[in-house]
Amino acid sequence: MAPARRATEQTDESGDSGLLAALLDGMDAALAAFAADGTVTHWNHEAERILGWTTTEAVGRTGLTGWAVRKEDAAGIEAALAAAMRSPGRQVHEFALLTKDGRRVLLRTQSSAVRGPGGRVVGVYCAFSEVHTQLDLERSVALAEALFEDASWGVVLIDADLRPAVVNAHAGRILGVGRTALLGRPLGELLAQGVEELECALQHVLAEGAPPATTELWVTLRSEGAEFPRRCWRSGFVRLATPLAEEPVPLGVAWLFQDVTATKRAEQESSLLRFRARQLHRAGRAAAECPDPVEAAAVHLDFALAGFADHGLVDLATTPLPAPYGAVAEDEAYDACDTGDGAAAAGGTGIPPGGAPGADAGPGTRHGGPQLVRTLASPAGVPGPAERLPATGIPVPYAPRHPVFQAYERRGSVRTGAGPASPEGWAAARHWPDGTVHGLCVALRSRGRTLGVATFLRTPARRPFDRADADYAEEVAARIAAALDLAGAAALGGARSAHCR
Structure with a gap:
């Protein structure tokens, strides 16, 4: 029975040794183990890759001096390994070892004592890797933690x-x-x-x-x-x-x-401002070539719609012929308002009957909102230039508190929208083209008077109007108002000339 037991024990030890050798060779770190007397007992493939010494050449040697370590460095390395055998835990050092071809390689090592049965120290193992590899790993870990x-x-x-x-x-x-x-x-x-x-x-x-x-x-x-x-x-x-x-x-x-939302929005706003400035410049150049001021107003409206709105409307207030410029009494009304009749018509100019648009009305006429007559309009449904509508003198039947009346009263701009629900008939109820859900009404101001209201409309494909849009619309409206005021002054001059004759 004793020989059989010994044979079984030898077989177990052989299997354990093979398993240990496989584990050591499969490690990513280089490993060398030393007995208590300094003899090399283990040397894995990673150690062979780094230093060039094979397992056969390394195992069985006593110490590292003379083949893997210079004599000048041997004392410090042997002292560090001896200290690791006496100390608990792992000891970290940096050693300079020699490769088989004579190069020195700086290695970072972790050494720890190997204890046998009963806790007796039987040797020391040393796991090591190249310093630059370890530094790369530490940098990667530090980078990940910092990120x-x-x-x-x-x-x-x-x-x-x-x-x-x-x-x-x-x-x-x-x-x-x-x-x-x-x-x-x-x-x-x-x-x-x-x-x-x-x-x-x-x-x-x-x-x-x-x-x-x-x-x-x-x-x-x-x-x-x-x-x-x-x-x-x-x-x-x-x-x-x-x-x-x-x-x-x-x-x-x-x-x-x-x-980068703030940066992108600033870029978009800057690009939009440059585009609108170019549009205003081009509109001014084109309007300067128009012999008819109403046609010039239509040109300004056309250029404003590009990239800004889907539809544009211009409504002018009907008023009687005013007194000569500068002869308005201090207590008279300053803006155009609803009047029951007109004194004269400016035929063929697109100006509502009753003379110059927005001329001051006499006292006692402010009993309701102004009567606004549609003068210019962009085509609904098909693209094309803004059209001058026939001067019928029939006002648009806007409901009370309509945005055009609010803009007229405030002498500024008013934004409105159908809201998320976009109910049917919203545009029709306001006498705007079908499909529009966002509106911007701007008073037409010239020479201190309100001539009418310009309306810009958007479909659901565009966003609602904002404050920057209102600023741009007010600039366009000022140019349209100046052209229409010039048309009214020309019509007024022609009517007076005919009256004098």
């Missing part, structure tokens, strides 16, 4: 299922939710708009790799605390693959992004 803690860019790791796996603090602030609340949730739960573009970009990166340049994504957050309804994120993508597999296996995508 996820202190980076001024949002960083989100997206897994292969297109769900956030890791989110840094800056990304959590941009998205308006906590870092842990994002983990594992579909992107569609975070973004109301722009999720298709983002998922398409992520899928492309997973399949083809990182794009050569950053991209800008316009998105809308679902969180109620969003500062802007739409945001622009400048985004970069990096495909992640595991370094442990023989073939690259995608782990996901690192999505780095920065909120």
Whole structure:
């Protein structure tokens, strides 16, 4: 029985030795082990790769002096290994060892004592790697920690299922939710708009790799605390693959992004201002070539509609012939208002019957809103230049408190809209072309008088008018008013000449 037991024990020891050798050779770190007397007992393939000495050449040697260490460095290394055998835990050092071809290599080592049964020290093992490799690893870890803690860019790791796996603090602030609340949730739960573009970009990166340049994504957050309804994120993508597999296996995508909404909005506003300034310049040049002031007003209206509105209307107030310029009494009404009759007609000029538009009315005429006659209008339904309408003198039947009356009374601009519901008949009830849902009414002011109202209209394809739009419309309205005032003055001069004759 004793020989059989010994044979079994030898077989177990042989199996354990083979398993240990396989484990050592499969390690990513280089490893060397020494007995208590300094004899090399283990030397794996990674140590062979770094230093060039094979396992056969290394195992069995006593110490490292003379073949893997210079004599000048041997004392310090032997002292460090001896200290590791006496101390608990791991000891970290940096040693300069020799390769087989005579080069010196700076290595970072971790040494620890090897204890046998009963806790007796039987040797020491030393795991080591090249210093620059260790530094690269430490830099990578430090970079990852910095990106996820202190980076001024949002960083989100997206897994292969297109769900956030890791989110840094800056990304959590941009998205308006906590870092842990994002983990594992579909992107569609975070973004109301722009999720298709983002998922398409992520899928492309997973399949083809990182794009050569950053991209800008316009998105809308679902969180109620969003500062802007739409945001622009400048985004970069990096495909992640595991370094442990023989073939690259995608782990996901690192999505780095920065909120550039303010910058993009400033660029858009600057571009819009340049375009509108060019339009005003071109309109002024074209209107200067028109012999008829009403035609010049129509030219200003046409140029204003480009990229700004879908429809344009000009309504002028009907008034009687005024007294000569400068002869208005202090207590007389300053703006045109509703009058029951007109004294004369300006035939063929597009000016409403009753003389110059917006001329001052006499006292006692302010018993209601002004009578506004449609003078210019852009074609409804088909593109084309603004048309001068026949001078019928029939006012548009606007309802009380209509935006045109509000703009007339305020001597400024009034914005209005149908709202999200966009009820049917909203435009028709206001005597505007069908399909319009946003309106901007601007008073036509010239020489201190209100001549009428210009109306700009948008369909649902455009956004509502804002303050910048109102400023531009007021500039256009001032030019239209000047042209129509000139037409009224010309008509007034012709009527007086005929009366004198």
